[in-house]
């Protein structure tokens with residue numbers, strides 16, 4: 001009985017020694033691991049100048065979908081007609097506008113329509129030009 005216990009103790013001691021050894025190994029690899037995870041620590045916040053790239057368009061950031069941008073920045077007017085905004089889904093209101101061509105509509109979305117409630121980017125200054133174009137696409141697709 002006593003022999004069995006001491007055998008178990010010996011095994012436990014051996015396992016403990018092995019795990020201490022494993023810790024040593026981890027220690028030795030720490031620099032390597034730190035080097036690998038470093039990019040995470042160096043990640044930057046959207047709009048942060050240290051991110052590089054054009055302001056507001058973070059390199060590697062996933063652009064919001066046209067639908068997301070529409071829901072966040074355009075729907076307030078284009079789903080209510082506020083300020084005379086053409087309603088999305090109102091094919092009659094959009095027919096002549098769509099006939100101008102998408103480039104004209106993109107410019108209207110990005111720069112706004114002077115003298116109307118259509119302000120530049122619908123007021124979404126954090127939206128990239130590409131995101132506004134996607135929102136225009138979304139509006140046009142649902143209005144013809």
Ligand code: HEC
Pocket residue numbers: 069070073074075076077078082083084085086097100104105106108109113116117118119121122123124132135136
């Ligand atoms: C504050 C209200 C408002 C918001 C928010 C708004 N719009 Fe508009 N939008 C208007 C109005 C008003 C018009 C009609 C302008 C006119 O008289 O031609 C318009 C017209 C447009 C047109 C048609 C322009 C043309 O040449 O016929 C497009 C495209 C457009 N908006 C895109 C957008 C997009 C994309 C967003 C969101 C990013 C957005 N709008 C947000 C009010 C708004």
